[in-house]
Amino acid sequence: MQMNLRRLAGAVLISSTALASAAAAQELRVGLASEPTSMDPQFHNLATNTQVRLNIFESLIEQDPLQNLEPSLATEWEALDDTTWRFRLREGVAFHDGTPFTARDVIYSVCRIPLVENSPSSFSIYTQSISGMEAEDDHTVIITTNGPNPLLPVESSTWAIMSADASGAEAEVTFADGTCEGLGEVPQQQAFNSPELVIGTGPYKLQESTRGAQIVLTRNDDYWGEAPDWETIRLRPITSAGPRVAALLSGDVDIIESPPIQDLPRLEREGFSVVDTLSNRVIYIALHQEGPHSGITGTDGENPLLDARVREAISLSINRDAIVERIMSGYATSAGELLPPPMFGTSGRPADPYDPDRAKELLAEAGYADGFGLVLGTPNDRYINDEQVAQAVAQMLNRVGIRVTVDAATASQFFSRRNNQEYPAFLAGWGASSGEMSSPLKSLVASFDPDAGMGVTNAGRYSNAEMDELLQKAMVTIDDEERSQLLQQAETIVLDEHGIVPLHYERSAWAMSPKISYEPRVDQYTLAYAVRNAEAD
């Protein structure tokens, strides 16, 4: 009898603690590495902003963790001909304020994107191919483009669909021949500081956004899709890596993004779960290929980097596996391409081998047996262990006789200096937000032509007419198989002449309390609504 009583008391105790933790588990606290620059979902094309807005605003099409396209607000889409697309919209979807979602909201949202003022990086690059939109009925949108654009469905995943009513649009919104009408007064970024305007269709509503402190989201109980596990979500920006880890260790947050890789073994030892996946970001070294450069010494003013043999020597002298193992603690994969296979447009080309002897031979053949001096620029706070990787590369190049000095700078300084072509060689990274090869080719190695949106990040000024032609052709080919072939050919041309030297693909990691789970994403987004409560299952 006594035994039973004790057991009963124990059971009561256990069940009451379980209840308490269940109540606490209704809230998810996330430690973010950076803070969104605005709550306006169309203001800034930045991963930090996008991963927050996806909780509140949805798009026609969404990307799954592997960047495959999935229906979201659109249920089906198809190309009617080379320049016309039809999107069928989901019925019965309502915005947070209760108004129904219709084709008018889609047209309004696309129309607003180019009208957002002072955007540091506008989403208009994803809408510029559209010349007109038409609502066939309330739940069908016909989009016409000013040329064949196979990427339209991918691009549509970047358009945040906003409520036309909440934004003050007129009853009729039209978009024909490149002009929009009936938009009313378009609200600008500052207006989104108050939650009243932040009206989307997503699984969460914005409750509070305090700059530098936290963003609080509450569950949208009328959400059309699967209900997320958390009643409220608290997003806390903790920009320094150390304090972010400490916050997780002390239980102040439940999950953190980009934990420092050197701390992962310890986190795992202490019972936290760590998930990681290959990201779509490649870390590369770009080489100056446009005339002489003052950062190259010991060559009488010549630029050895113009010689493909020298570029190959640089690639062969880098021991990528050692960098992955030692500097990245295994949280990276040696790269042979600009996007990790098997993503769209990759050829499966292996990474260049480590062969310092062959590198020395190539340098001697090119007439630089005694090497030369080279400045390697790198950011020191942008990519995972960027400065350390640059130092390791410098170390390896020094061994074959290229006397490298590392010039590290904070990201903002680095990027402006890089764009001024101040570095003869620099280390940087590229994440393909569209998840396919045209993205890195277009930005990193296409001939520099900013007006056409080509080679905008090609500060090394690599240029190959044949490659440009293949890329242009791929960009207007609707057929997926054919486009993939063209992209592979274009990429192979670049890599065969070592126009750019890929180092590794970053792996992105998340660390979390064992009570929750998260499916790692290739695009590195931390989507709070997709975090699952492992106890509830």
Add this chain to the structure above:
Amino acid sequence: MTDTTPTPAPLPAPAPARAQSPLLRIARNFAEDRLAVLGLLLFLAVVVLAFAAPWIAPQNPYDLAQLDIMDGGLPPGEASFSGMTYWLGTDQQGRDMLSAILYGLRISLVVALVSLACAITIGVVAGMAAAWFGGRVDSLIMRVVDLQLSFPSILVALILLALFGRGVDKVIIALVIVQWAYYARTVRSSAIVERRKDYIEAARCLALSHRRIMFRHLLPNCVPPLIVVATVQIAQAIALEATLSFLGVGVPITEPSLGLLIANGYDYLLSGRYWVSVFPGIALLITIVAINLVGDRLRDIFNPRLQK
């Protein structure tokens, strides 16, 4: 013209006779404090080790070709593939920590000493001028000094380095700019006291040039407080350089000073690679404590109120 010939003769003559005894007295006085002697010995040891680094360090940590990242992150006492033993372990680049600390000390000391010399020179000239000429010159110089001292030195140095960029020379310039004001103020206050004394009046009556009275007669008598401030400031300069490098605006990453070594290891503290941060930290601590011990004792000696 006339006064150039007699002076060289009288000056050297009384100098040995008078200088001998106070120096000896100071030395004896200094030796009374065992801790200060220990500090002095430690400091001398650090200086010798730092400047002999190229000959005694097992590796040249600034020569990238000598490093191998396959040796990265080895704990203290581990041997490399080539058979070299890393007594204090290696950092993630495969740098031998012992060598890196010796070279890092050298950079820290050179930066501190060079900036000290420059700052003293500027500070003394400015302070003397302010005290001697008084009036507008004084107000002008001292307002600049006040302005300078009203900002925290780390803030000023950070701003300067953000403008200049990285580099040992730039760190030195930044340190000189943040430090000269201390010397200027110290020299001025003691010079103002001294200039009212009879020997200065006598010098004036001889119609000696301003420069001569200032630097030959006035300055030597302002030296004691200057020495005290200098010893405190040199420790400050080392700490400031370390802070700047720790924050990533100081010396270049391929030539780490102590502060940068600590910063490099800081990321690994949580993951158990304590040696990358801790050993350079200890080296920095020993250096600064040693200098402060010496400085404290000197201050006591030169402080007339504490004199027995």
